[in-house]
Amino acid sequence: MARTAEKAESLASESQSMADALERVLAVADDKGTVQWSDVSDDITSGEWGRLIEQGILVDVDGEGFVVDDPEGVRDALGISAPEPGDDAGGSSSSGTSDSTSTSSSADSDDEDSGWSRWDKMAAVATIALFLGYSQAPIRNTVGGVLDIALDPLADVLPFYIMILVLAVFTGLNSTILQGKLMNMDKMGEYQEQMQEIQERRKAAKERGDDEALEEIQQEQMEAMGDQLGMFKEQFRPMVWIMLVNIPVFLWIYYMVQTGAMVAGEPPVMVLPIIGGIESWSDRIGPMWAWIIWYFVCSMSFTQIVRKALNVQTTPSSS
CATH class of the missing domain: 1.10.10 (Arc Repressor Mutant, subunit A)
Structure with missing residues (x-):
């Protein structure tokens, strides 16, 4: 004892x-x-x-x-x-009420921390609708036309490849800030530590041949699947808001290339390392258009720079 x-x-x-x-x-x-x-x-x-x-x-x-x-x-x-004798009934009632309130508050807190609010769901629906713009010209032209009102003055001044670079920096900054604000790295770290602890105890029980402990740990693993879902939601939630901002920018570039609204200039419009000169932004390099390759090169490069500069962590740290 x-x-x-x-x-x-x-x-x-x-x-x-x-x-x-x-x-x-x-x-x-x-x-x-x-x-x-x-x-x-x-x-x-x-x-x-x-x-x-x-x-x-x-x-x-x-x-x-x-x-x-x-x-x-x-x-x-x-x-x-x-507990005092005789307090079981009353104490149980008040305790039950207190526990119920505590549980309710805990559930509300969990909904706010890792659940999806009404605004998150609305953003997800809007993002799916914007996704259709890649294949549906009316949606793409509508989004591109609206954004062109704001971006056209800048596009008239800057070469198109610089315009893509500027937008790639903007989307990279947007992604980094939203990930830093919306992704709870502490909670994700807790999920990972919990699963790692269960795996270590399972390994130890297996080594000593403790079948009873293995059954209990297996039950824990099944119950912890809800935590795994919570971790997935933590990862995916900021992506919805990131895409809600980044997809319209991407659709505007697509709109400009497809409609020929931007002035391409005399070929080559740009010279890429290894690939060489590009006659038109709609030229295909393998399965992708040239403008997509240039956008992703700029976006990935500057996103890493922005993350380092702002010291934004996008993966949970292991203790």
Whole structure:
């Protein structure tokens, strides 16, 4: 029993989230007698749940749930007092209300952090509509014509290849800023650490031949699939807003080339390294048009420069 208290104290000292996890499972066990993953899945991560089982804080009782091995020792480690006798019903009611409110607030917070708001969904619909502009001339001409009102004065002054370069820098800056603002790298890092921890515990259990632990870890992996979906949503959400801005710019360039609205000048319109002179922006170099290749070269190059200059991280750091 004393060893359970020591383990609880060690876990609580690791991080505040582990201390909260201990307190949460203890509260549910006091209220219901046993605690199951479904009782606490909204409040703690599957990684924290697995640690509590692995350290022996939670003990399986014939498949009916888990009990806290040494409740008094865990309370001492957390510095909390035992519930007063007679408070179970009232305490359970108020606790249930409090837990419900807490869970609701947590769900609302998750929706804001990793869920898609109404504006995100509207942006996704608009992006899909803009995608159709690549194959539907009326949409492309409409978007290109509207943007041409703002971009035509600049296009009259600058050579077309410089115009493409300027727009590539703009779209690269836009992508970098939106990724930095909308992508939660801390949350994505937590997802990766959680999955890595489960994999490490699975490997250790496999090496020592612990079939029971392997079954529990496999169940955790299935439950963690929701976290994987959350990570995917974190990655894809900024892409919707990036494309909402970048696709119209791309369609304007397409519109200018297809309609011949831009002045190409005497051939060659540009000389590309290795490829050589380009007679027209609509010339094909392999499967792609020349203007697409020039746009992507400019965009990829300047996007990397902008990311370095603004110190924007686009991948979660591993701890």
